[in-house]
Amino acid sequence: MQGASLAAPGKAAAAAFTIASQLCGAAFLYLILRVDGGWQVIGLLALLGLGFTLLERLPWIADYALASFASVPLVAMITAAVVVLAFPFFVGSNTYILHLLIVAELYAVLALALNFQLGSANIPNFATGASYGIGAYVSALLAINFGVSFWLTLPVAALAATLFGFIIGIPSMRTRDTYLALVTIAFGVVVQQLLNNFSWTGGPNGLVGIPAPSLFGHSFADPLVIFGWKLPSQANFYYLSAALVVVAIVTAHRLHGSRIGLAWNALRADEIAAKAQGINVAWFKVLAFAVDAFLAAFAGTIYAFYVSYISPDNFTFLVSVTIMTMVIVGGMDNIFGVIVGAFLLTILPEKLRAFADYRLLFFGVVIIGFLMIRPQGLFPQRMRRYGGDL
Amino acid sequence: MSALLKVENVTMRFGGLVALNDVSLSIDKGAVLAVIGPNGAGKSTLFNVVTGVYRPTSGRVTFDGAEITGRPSYEVVDRGIARTFQSSRLFSDLSVLDNVIIGMHTRTKTGVLDALFRPGASRREMAACVVKAEALLKLGSGDLFEQRYRPAGALAQADRRRLEIARALASQPKLLLLDEPSVGMDDTETDALVADIVRLRAENPELSVVLIEHDMRVVEAFPHHVTCIDYGSKIAEGDFAAVRADPRVQEAYLGKAVAHA
Amino acid sequence: MAELLVQQLVNWITLGCIYALLAIGFSLIFGVLNVIHFSHGDVAMTAPFITLGLAQALATALGASSPAWLVIAVPVAVLAVGLIGVVLDKVVIRRFRDAPAMMALVATVALGIVIRELIRHLYPQGSNPHAFPRLVSGMAFEVSGVAISWFALLVVVLTVALVAMLFVFLRMTPLGLRIRAASEDRIVARMMGIRDARVFRATFFIASAIGAIAGLLFASYAGVTRFDFGVMAGLLGFSAAVIGGLGSMPGAILGGLIIAGIEVLAQTFVPDGASYRLVFVFLLVIAVLIFRPAGLLGRTVMEKV
Numbered sequence: 001m002q003g004a005s006l007a008a009p010g011k012a013a014a015a016a017f018t019i020a021s022q023l024c025g026a027a028f029l030y031l032i033l034r035v036d037g038g039w040q041v042i043g044l045l046a047l048l049g050l051g052f053t054l055l056e057r058l059p060w061i062a063d064y065a066l067a068s069f070a071s072v073p074l075v076a077m078i079t080a081a082v083v084v085l086a087f088p089f090f091v092g093s094n095t096y097i098l099h100l101l102i103v104a105e106l107y108a109v110l111a112l113a114l115n116f117q118l119g120s121a122n123i124p125n126f127a128t129g130a131s132y133g134i135g136a137y138v139s140a141l142l143a144i145n146f147g148v149s150f151w152l153t154l155p156v157a158a159l160a161a162t163l164f165g166f167i168i169g170i171p172s173m174r175t176r177d178t179y180l181a182l183v184t185i186a187f188g189v190v191v192q193q194l195l196n197n198f199s200w201t202g203g204p205n206g207l208v209g210i211p212a213p214s215l216f217g218h219s220f221a222d223p224l225v226i227f228g229w230k231l232p233s234q235a236n237f238y239y240l241s242a243a244l245v246v247v248a249i250v251t252a253h254r255l256h257g258s259r260i261g262l263a264w265n266a267l268r269a270d271e272i273a274a275k276a277q278g279i280n281v282a283w284f285k286v287l288a289f290a291v292d293a294f295l296a297a298f299a300g301t302i303y304a305f306y307v308s309y310i311s312p313d314n315f316t317f318l319v320s321v322t323i324m325t326m327v328i329v330g331g332m333d334n335i336f337g338v339i340v341g342a343f344l345l346t347i348l349p350e351k352l353r354a355f356a357d358y359r360l361l362f363f364g365v366v367i368i369g370f371l372m373i374r375p376q377g378l379f380p381q382r383m384r385r386y387g388g389d390l
Numbered sequence: 391m392s393a394l395l396k397v398e399n400v401t402m403r404f405g406g407l408v409a410l411n412d413v414s415l416s417i418d419k420g421a422v423l424a425v426i427g428p429n430g431a432g433k434s435t436l437f438n439v440v441t442g443v444y445r446p447t448s449g450r451v452t453f454d455g456a457e458i459t460g461r462p463s464y465e466v467v468d469r470g471i472a473r474t475f476q477s478s479r480l481f482s483d484l485s486v487l488d489n490v491i492i493g494m495h496t497r498t499k500t501g502v503l504d505a506l507f508r509p510g511a512s513r514r515e516m517a518a519c520v521v522k523a524e525a526l527l528k529l530g531s532g533d534l535f536e537q538r539y540r541p542a543g544a545l546a547q548a549d550r551r552r553l554e555i556a557r558a559l560a561s562q563p564k565l566l567l568l569d570e571p572s573v574g575m576d577d578t579e580t581d582a583l584v585a586d587i588v589r590l591r592a593e594n595p596e597l598s599v600v601l602i603e604h605d606m607r608v609v610e611a612f613p614h615h616v617t618c619i620d621y622g623s624k625i626a627e628g629d630f631a632a633v634r635a636d637p638r639v640q641e642a643y644l645g646k647a648v649a650h651a
Numbered sequence: 652m653a654e655l656l657v658q659q660l661v662n663w664i665t666l667g668c669i670y671a672l673l674a675i676g677f678s679l680i681f682g683v684l685n686v687i688h689f690s691h692g693d694v695a696m697t698a699p700f701i702t703l704g705l706a707q708a709l710a711t712a713l714g715a716s717s718p719a720w721l722v723i724a725v726p727v728a729v730l731a732v733g734l735i736g737v738v739l740d741k742v743v744i745r746r747f748r749d750a751p752a753m754m755a756l757v758a759t760v761a762l763g764i765v766i767r768e769l770i771r772h773l774y775p776q777g778s779n780p781h782a783f784p785r786l787v788s789g790m791a792f793e794v795s796g797v798a799i800s801w802f803a804l805l806v807v808v809l810t811v812a813l814v815a816m817l818f819v820f821l822r823m824t825p826l827g828l829r830i831r832a833a834s835e836d837r838i839v840a841r842m843m844g845i846r847d848a849r850v851f852r853a854t855f856f857i858a859s860a861i862g863a864i865a866g867l868l869f870a871s872y873a874g875v876t877r878f879d880f881g882v883m884a885g886l887l888g889f890s891a892a893v894i895g896g897l898g899s900m901p902g903a904i905l906g907g908l909i910i911a912g913i914e915v916l917a918q919t920f921v922p923d924g925a926s927y928r929l930v931f932v933f934l935l936v937i938a939v940l941i942f943r944p945a946g947l948l949g950r951t952v953m954e955k956v
Contacts, residue, residue, distance in 0.1 A: 269480075
């Protein structure tokens with residue numbers, strides 16, 4: 001049943017593997033960001049496909065990888081930190097690539113946020129774009145109308161969106177499955193329509209002139225100077241978004257491995273049985289909505305201050321569907337998978353710009369394809385392991 | 391001796407269908423009550439009413455001195471009633487170990503803020519759960535402990551029943567409701583099951599058990615209190631010998647051509 | 652004052668009928684297959700495009716102006732859309748019949764996207780709105796000074812006729828009875844051998860064909876059609892079905908009338924009400940889903956524990 005398997009790696013081997021694999025990943029990401037022209041992209045995609053097929057055929061590779069990362073967590077994290085921090089230096093002044101990375105990071109956060117509901121608890125939330133939008137609008141309105149600083153708008157926007165999350169969550173207590181999805185769709189549409197119609201939200205034209213944040217006197221609109229290197233102003237937002245991704249990962253990891261994550265998985269598997277274990281299913285459903293909204297609002301705020309202009313079109317039903325695709329394709333209830341999904345589905349459509357007009361069609365077909373063939377996503381959820389067992 | 395669980399005149403109607411008709415029974419601390427009756431008689435409905443899945447149309451349920459009629463399931467579990475289901479409702483895509491840990495939900499208290507901001511405490515509590523869960527898995531018959539990382543959905547039928555019981559025990563209940571635990575078990579496995587229950591009671595003298603069963607091997611092992619339900623009504627009560635000899639019980643089982651295990 | 656009232660009444664009934672027809676499609680499919688076919692609206696809205704395209708092609712090939720060819724194009728389009736519905740079921744939707752509800756929902760949402768994009772790419776200048784002719788024009792008669800158009804009459808007559816035919820079909824033909832049986836209890840129907848492909852094919856065909864008619868009337872009413880009309884049509888039609896009760900035909904009609912009523916009321920009494928109509932409709936949908944998820948006339952299904 002197991003096939004070939006390697007003994008748990010020694011520390012040195014694990015460290016080497018961890019560092020090497022992360023560097024390879026970073027190099028691949030860099031390549032795919034840099035290339036232009038359809039054929040090179042397709043070539044890289046083929047490589048990706050190959051790598052993935054290998055992983056599928058030889059599952060011990062994945063086990064070995066996870067064992068390595070788990071045995072030298074410090075090395076793994078330091079490598080990751082170095083890669084993330086150093087990346088902009090290699091990208092140089094290519095602001096387009098930085099922009100892509102920022103958007104990918106924000107979508108990664110949104111996908112991780114949705115994963116609590118969709119992946120862990122199997123609650124289809126089609127209104128996740130609305131929480132994203134509420135976060136963006138609240139912070140933008142505060143900044144434009146009251147001159148509130150970016151850093152203060154963050155918690156306020158998060159609170160507002162969480163409140164919205166609770167509000168949607170309440171009907172979710174009594175409804176399930178399809179009906180619940182419908183309620184979220186309805187909410188999403190309502191929010192978008194209201195944003196579109198109210199004049200104080202700028203109507204269909206949205207809000208412009210959101211001021212750039214500043215930290216210790218350094219404005220994010222200015223280029224970033226580190227050790228004599230000058231990075232374009234996007235780098236500021238790149239690091240900010242990366243920090244948010246880290247927060248999202250830590251949140252996801254802690255919740256997943258805790259009593260909360262188990263309760264979500266239980267209610268996903270069988271609501272009635274979950275109740276029979278003492279789980280207050282209604283509360284946990286609402287909680288999933290709230291946590292999703294909270295993180296989504298952070299992403300929305302950063303987005304608003306990054307592009308300095310938002311409109312209801314940025315937060316449509318389609319945005320929710322896109323985020324959902326990232327979770328479905330990447331891997332339900334798998335943190336790594338979800339991030340990969342987000343990056344893949346942000347960067348690929350951009351790179352296949354030759355087929356730009358077909359992007360939506362592509363998304364639709366991809367979703368259906370995955371749901372039919374591989375509903376658990378590229379990186380399916382893994383069993384939790386405890387103690388020394390790995 | 392005051393009863394641990396008292397079901398008083400409970401009637402359960404679903405539209406025109408009367409699933410339970412003025413049923414009363416009680417069970418004391420440390421006792422075993424066997425509930426028998428033909429298929430569809432309403433036995434599982436009884437469990438559902440006691441555990442808050444359904445709110446009875448009329449009647450009362452009292453547990454440990456407090457009224458629990460119609461209280462939601464999660465609250466009932468918190469008070470100390472645990473149950474298994476007639477068709478195993480395991481969390482199929484989670485591991486055997488995780489299934490048991492989830493059973494401890496009411497005896498743990500890490501909330502969302504704890505999980506996020508006090509990860510050390512959260513992890514310690516989880517580690518303690520793992521230790522207890524592994525101990526529970528080792529206890530019963532079968533080799534659940536060796537299979538602890540397998541997805542629950544992959545287990546053989548007998549193991550599934552055992553896991554359901556282990557999960558129910560994880561919440562340290564005062565009252566255990568077992569719904570046809572021996573379904574799908576052959577004679578050897580059934581005997582092992584009976585041995586498990588006997589040992590359980592020896593280790594927890596205060597634990598009460600209500601057993602819905604079709605397999606008379608099991609009922610024979612706990613012959614002191616038996617109740618028979620047919621068409622939603624209680625038709626006999628007493629010890630096993632008396633109930634078995636009751637003509638109404640015989641008619642309920644044999645008067646209709648229904649096959650039993 | 653009376654004129655305004657009558658005019659609004661006419662609008663209400665006309666729109667209500669159109670939404671009812673859309674809702675019937677959703678309800679029929681849900682009732683029999685327990686699948687919310689979220690792309691039904693998009694399927695329905697392929698009808699105007701097929702009609703236009705066909706009429707144009709016939710005019711180019713055989714002369715005469717395209718409006719004249721509508722007589723042929725319309726029924727052909729309706730049949731074609733019926734077939735499209737069947738094909739979609741066979742290729743995509745069938746795989747999700749027994750899957751968790753969420754998957755089916757997401758899949759049909761994605762399907763809707765695919766259909767819209769295909770329309771946009773396959774129809775010349777698909778991104779632009781295209782004028783759609785009134786299927787019948789002119790005024791029929793007057794009531795208290797308000798002229799009632801032939802179109803309004805057509806809509807009502809067509810709706811009544813279709814509902815009546817559906818009623819007779821479901822109650823008196825063998826296939827119809829099998830469809831109803833499958834709708835009442837899928838499990839029992841399956842055990843009695845009613846789970847044959849014919850029932851599902853028929854359901855999809857009828858639902859899609861009726862949807863096509865609704866789509867054509869919708870485009871006719873609006874005077875224009877766009878590739879993304881399916882979104883609005885779908886959302887409104889399905890809201891009507893939910894409010895009335897998924898799986899219930901009378902519910903679909905009731906739901907359609909309610910939604911149309913909200914729309915007309917919003918337009919009349921709330922300033923700039925037209926753009927808010929979706930908000931009101933959806934707030935109502937949310938309320939129904941919370942307090943009476945089975946809808947006004949639907950049945951609640953109990954799960955065996």
